[in-house]
Amino acid sequence: MGDKKSFYLTTPIYYVNDAPHIGHAYTTVAGDVLTRWHRQKGEAVWFLTGTDEHGQKVLNTAQANKVAPQQWCDNLVESSWKPVWRDLNIANDDFIRTTESRHMERVQRFLQGLKDDGFIYAGKFEGPYCIGCEEFKLPGDLDEGKCRIHSKPVEMLSEENWFFKLSAFREELLNHYKKNPEACQPASARNEVISFLEGEVRDLSISRSTFDWGIPVPWDTKQVIYVWFDALLNYATAVGLGDDADSEGGKKFAKTWPADVHLVGKDILRFHAVIWPAMLMAAKVAIPKKIFAHGWLLVGGEKMSKSKLTGIAPSDITKDFGVDAFRYYFLRAIPFGTDGSFSWEDMSARYTSELANDFGNLASRLIAMIEKYCENTIPAVATEASLAKQLAETVKSADEAICALDFQGGINSIMDFCKRINGYVTETEPWKVAKDPARKAELDLILYNTADALRALAVLLHPVMPESTEKLWESLGANTSIGSIAEQKISEVAKWGQLPAGSKVTKTPVLFPRLEENK
Template identity: 60%
Template structure:
């Protein structure tokens, strides 16, 4: 039997990640986040990383699709809604519109789609998928008895629990949330996940790129080698979820529902030919970005589901680390969540994006501190990049009336700076392909530092006073040494505008305007990354204007900020 919208097995390739569709698009997803509270910087950390990566791929002129969204089913959301005197749908609608969608604008994220698991396009397609698995014999009726963490929305194994402390002393608690688990005993439907143990291990062995970084892959392999159990995929004690199509007294386990968003959002399970074409063009996903606490769902449960359905696997599941405040992961219960608005309102969205993408190696845990953010803002953004742009624009304005001159003969100094630019492009490209935005920014910043050093060593302010470098009325001479220095610095800034556009888009656009590059070269977004490091693109006569500072220096850069009560990432 072939269910509408689910490809026949004969049409499906092997378990090789990314195989089978002939797609040339770049498809990246964030987790979908629980709506039991407003977003904090931990959620935005993931989403900004996704935005940097997808903007970079767009800058390569690739066909990009970037999905984010919200997970609105499950017991945790239901209980939160009840505690606030609302239905789960009312609560979800309010949080999505008042908090989750607006935060994307706050941190300057450009996503192509926003999926909600309560949307009919998702729930109907989920039912199509689950019915197909049932018809294939991948699901059976059974009973479940054991510990369940509502915070994780996860059935726990004995090894997942730790001894409680304080008020929970003497009890077994969830290692993630530090709260006691609930003992469940229900009649459920089960997915035959244990049947995929060997295929999953072969996947990790043959395709190490499937789970990244290496530490995450090793964790997953160790977990699967212990042996997989069949997964309970339904609940019958509450009704806030997707109804099981053949037994509506059950709703689908929230993770089985949530994971499918990555495929339903691009057309899986739809009978519409346009959706089928979109799915064929877009799927499989190239990158799923997830927090390390939800790695097993994405690296074990999700590929097993796809294998059972005969669908191609995503190329990479990348698990990044946690953001820590005071040495602890941000959480609602410990009041360590910080709203992105608090940071953006003071430092701006570019500084928010830059800091979290550069200060923390992607894939590792990292601590946030106001002092470090303020120091990096002033030293690297205001003094490093912002002051560089202002100096070059001011000197072109003073010596050449704001018109970029024709350069003279190049020396080893100019050639060396271009080599730095070319290497920055290559190294940043490589880092992006390894999903390492912090290393990409480090590579780009070598050009910021080298250009500042170039100006320090070449001393254009002194060159301007040398005989033959200016006319009687003080105007700079075309083709002179001063002209060469300033044109070279302007070319370095042009390279930086292109490379930094995915990271700090507002400042990069400001730099593009400062350089007057729009008229001769076209929009910043149309500039190819791979060609950005080659100097000589800006023609003589290009109008350079100083304008406002890209990063005004902030005297009060360490505000006293209260923590918000936001939750951790979900699916």
């Protein structure tokens, strides 16, 4: 630990316009699994999530609900967002809100710095403005020059704004992404960023004067900082951006920055892959090592959305399947980086086949046999070389895959090992061996190998399914014999024979109960 840099991972900070749905949870769970994995590799880790609370939309929503914007945010954060992450077993180290003073002060200082260095200038923002909506519209929001909401022609209005010299960094960004393929993944995302940068890049208006829910521009307090400029900075303000090197914030910053991975949905890729690093380049701060854009969850072939009634709350799923199955399903079923379709049928099928039948049932049969044939006690340590070899290969490929954010590949290889153990038990037929007292040693050997394989499976699956693997861990008596599951190291897990003989095994309720018929 000590002064070594932490593996620093962030999720986007979510816009507090509404309650979280499974799309938000997908990103956060992925971040949680990756950071738990790195922790079990023995690395120092810092995992940040949070909420984005400024901007016109939040203001409008708050006003529509007749509450002050700050109160709106407070309510939503405390009653919706934080509880969801707690319920999903998200082990974030920090939670930042953009309305916190630690954030706002650092943002103002950062912006002032850019201004002092000549990267900010006064300019005119011009765009189609709808009087009815009281806001600027995007070209895509218009139907033949009319606002879609009010069906009235929009006016071209201009507003005096502060601009950031984004264009000055086009070349440098382009070179960066061309030279460093791992800086933006998957490849499809990187290609989009590169093709964007190969076109014309214009400067960015970074302040707004038509509403006041935001961080004031330090030298022009009639304007607030554009919400994206404000929001992106959270990743750095949360760990002490700009603080004196020997202050607490400065030390934290030195230990975390630059971020190792920013997880984002592909819809916000450009903000993270273009604007954000340009801001940092201007301030002469190191840029993040990797932007990873994952895909969308599709429901019935369409992007999930609340307006189309396809928005699903995490609790809709966890109440039937449990938190672990939720965490497992999305990472196992969908290649991270491509869109994936969610369906209750697929969710149920995988739950039953992979979790209940393959994994949960393997634990059941082992525990039952130890109980029946070995008086609840783990027998003498033994080693089946072929299993040990396969475990070593499993750990290697799972580690490579997960560190490369290929969750599907990683989980797959772990579950393949699980299947192999089911096969081992069936082939060695311990229930037959048990009938012959002369074959007691053989029986012990089979059951020991199976138990130690389950020990490894519990550790490997712990980052994905912390709750059920913990149950299995306790059931194997490993808690008292070799310590807590979270402390087990990935690098050690393949060492065969760690479960000590004599550990007391206890029967627990099934890990993944069968689903009710009518689901």
